[in-house]
Amino acid sequence: MDREEIKTVLPHREPMLLVDEVVKIDDVAYGKYKVTGDEFFLKGHFPERPIVPGVILCEIMAQMSCILMKEDLYGHTPLYRGLDHVKFKRSVEPGDLLEVKAKIIQKKLKSFFVAAEASVGGELCARAEMTFALVPNEVFLNK
Numbered sequence: 144m145d146r147e148e149i150k151t152v153l154p155h156r157e158p159m160l161l162v163d164e165v166v167k168i169d170d171v172a173y174g175k176y177k178v179t180g181d182e183f184f185l186k187g188h189f190p191e192r193p194i195v196p197g198v199i200l201c202e203i204m205a206q207m208s209c210i211l212m213k214e215d216l217y218g219h220t221p222l223y224r225g226l227d228h229v230k231f232k233r234s235v236e237p238g239d240l241l242e243v244k245a246k247i248i249q250k251k252l253k254s255f256f257v258a259a260e261a262s263v264g265g266e267l268c269a270r271a272e273m274t275f276a277l278v279p280n281e282v283f284l285n286k
Contacts, residue, residue, distance in 0.1 A: 144164060144165050144166065144167075144210070145163075145164055146160065146162070146163060146164070149162050149164075149165060149210070152209070152210060152213050152216060153206060153209055153210075153216075154220055154221075155206060158182070158183050159202075160206070161176055161199070161202060161203045161206055162174055162175075162176055162203070162206045162207055162210075163175050163176050163177055165207050165210045167210055167211060167213070170211065170246060170247055171211075171244060171245065171246045172207050172208060172210045172211050172243070172244070172245045172246075173242070173243070173244055174207035174210070174242070174243045174245075175240060175241065175242055175243070176203050176240075176241045176243070177239075177240050177241075178195060178235060178236065178237050178238065178239045178240075178241060179237065180193065180237030180238065182195075184196055184199050185237065192236075193236065193237055194234040194235060194236055195234075195235040195236070195239075195241075197229075197231050197269065200231070200235060200241075200261055200268065200269040201226060201229065201269070201271055201273075203241060203243060203261065204243050204245060204259035204260075204261055204269065204271060204273070205221075205223065205259075205273055205275070207243040207245050207259070208245040208255075208257040208259050208273060208275070209221045209275065210245075211245060211246075211247050211255070211257065212247075212255055212275070212277065215253070215255075215277055216277065218279060218280055219253070219277035219278060219279055219280060219283075220277070220278050220280055220283040220284075221255075221275045221276075221277055221278075222275065222276050222277075222278055222283075223273065223274070223275060224254065224274040224275060224276045225272075225273065225274035226271055226272075226273055226274075227271070227272045227273075227274075228270070228271060228272045229269070229270070229271040230269065230270050230271070231268070231269050232266075232267045232268055232269065232270075233263065233266055233267065233268040234268075235261075235263060235268050239263045239264075240263065240264075241261055241262075241263055241268065242261070242262050242263070243259060243260065243261045243262075244259065244260050244262075245257055245258070245259040245260075246258055246259075248272070253276060253277040253278075254274060254275065254276050254277075255274070255275045255277070256272065256273075256274050257272070257273045257274075257275065258270075258271075258272050258273075259271055259272075259273065
């Protein structure tokens with residue numbers, strides 16, 4: 144899937160759409176995001192040496208993880224319900240091609256539990272276990 148196809152699945156839009164391409168093979172998503180250096184979150188983090196904030200790395204992994212829920216997303220918005228066992232191993236900088244691998248480890252009704260890893264050049268940058276709830280759009284949009 145390219146960015147335009149991804150927009151048919153995810154509710155995110157620029158500047159918060161942080162997935163360039165992703166492919167789902169069985170129950171695993173493999174995605175990529177090229178850090179250009181023009182991202183809003185790099186302007187102040189840090190001006191002398193920009194690096195992608197850890198919370199943004201988690202968001203990138205989360206967005207790619209939501210592709211795994213594609214069939215269940217119709218009429219729903221995915222929201223974080225938990226972020227566990229988060230580890231940061233390497234900084235991500237402008238010019239880096241971030242690659243993410245995500246896998247559903249459990250599903251209960253409209254809750255998904257996902258394990259994800261992000262790497263650059265085969266070197267682990269971050270990993271996390273994430274929990275998502277799919278909230279009906281009529282509930283989400285009317286609050």
